[in-house]
Amino acid sequence: MGLADRMIRLLWAVGGEEVAERVLRAHWRVLPSDDPAGRALRGRLVEALSLESPGLADRIRQAVLADEVSLLDDAERAAPSRAAVLAIVRALPVGSSS
Known part of the structure; x- marks a missing residue:
């Protein structure tokens, strides 16, 4: 799955189509060359989403977790290393609504 698809899926899971479109239009930036997995972009999008939807911290964390797991290969998914x-x-946003 490509980066754009991952970010759309992440935002959609939290805020639906309208929020995903608005946040992507306002905060999509060119990726730094040293961030091929797009974590910096995801961080910007999550920050914007958190400001827009502060009551959805748990859903944001779940979406980030799903995105991180999608970056693992099959072997790491089956038996993740400590690293x-x-x-x-470390990638999960701090805080929750509970």
């Missing part, structure tokens, strides 16, 4: 788990935990 992979730590990377996923």
Whole structure:
């Protein structure tokens, strides 16, 4: 799955079509060359989404988790290394609504 598809899926899962379109139009930027997985872009989009929808922190975290898991290959998904788990935990936005 391409980066654009991943970001659309992430935003759609949290806020639906209208929010996804608005946030993408306002915050899509060219990726830094040292960020091929798009985590910097995702961080900007998640920040904008968090500001727009502060009550949806848990849904945002779930969407980021799903995106991180989608970056793992089949072997890592079946038996994630400690490093992979730590990377996923570090990628999750801080805080929740509960």
